[in-house]
Amino acid sequence: MAAQPEGMPCWADAMFSDLEGAKSFYGDVLGWTFGEASSEYGNYTQAYANGKAVAAVVPPMPGQEGQSAWCLYFASPDVAAVAGRIRDNGGAVLMEPMQVGEFGSMLLARDPSGVVFGVWQAGTHEGFEAKAEPGAYCWAEVFTREPEKSDAFFPAVFRYTAKQLEDDAIDFRLFYLGDDAVLGRMQMTDDFPPEVPPYVNVYFTVEDCDAAVAKATEHGGVLRFGPMDTPFGRFAVLTDPQGAAFSVIDISTTEGEMPKLHDVS
Structure with missing residues (x-):
């Protein structure tokens, strides 16, 4: 690789x-x-x-x-x-x-x-050996209460360009390497309890979002959001029994039009 x-x-x-x-x-x-x-x-x-x-x-x-x-x-x-x-x-x-x-x-x-x-x-470990396959990493988003700080920081450190979602209801940004979107940034709203720190939400790919949610909750996980259909896939946000947040996404099940973005970099 x-x-x-x-x-x-x-x-x-x-x-x-x-x-x-x-x-x-x-x-x-x-x-x-x-x-x-x-x-x-x-x-x-x-x-x-x-x-x-x-x-x-x-x-x-x-x-x-x-x-x-x-x-x-x-x-x-x-x-x-x-x-x-x-x-x-x-x-x-x-x-x-x-x-x-x-x-x-x-x-x-x-x-x-x-x-x-x-x-x-x-070195000899190059990272993920698979992406966007069942069980593998698919996507990630930075969740922060101070988006302006993250928006300035990540492009300065990693040379990203950025595009902002054209939606007054959601403050969401995408960071790019070349033409590839590689990371999202979401503003944490008041829906997040104050004790929840800023974090990176990691998405893992599944064949069936609802089945994955059912297994997760059956084994002590907690459903935080979803499942929800989007143009990128059907996803849900969970926490595992030890409190770690993560998301599952079925990228084969998509619905709706791609969102409009504008350059901000």
């Missing part, structure tokens, strides 16, 4: 206090199977969809127990350079660039509005 362009979402993982519970839940909902836990790297455990690496789960490090959340990583050929741009544009580096054996290098950061994300410089 060729190196991914800088700023392309390339990997997702999450910390779970109950790792076996997470494996059971996502195995049932998304059909994941799991590799051996890597004791050398804190029992980091890769998830597979149809034999292709699509995400990972890991127990928290001592002192990092807390709310589970999915973390999205963006590709870069130089994590150290990205760390500099993050700081220069008002973000914070939470974990300094770190070599992960032969697999690559990573950092964790927070944008000026509080959204946590990662950056991955590929």
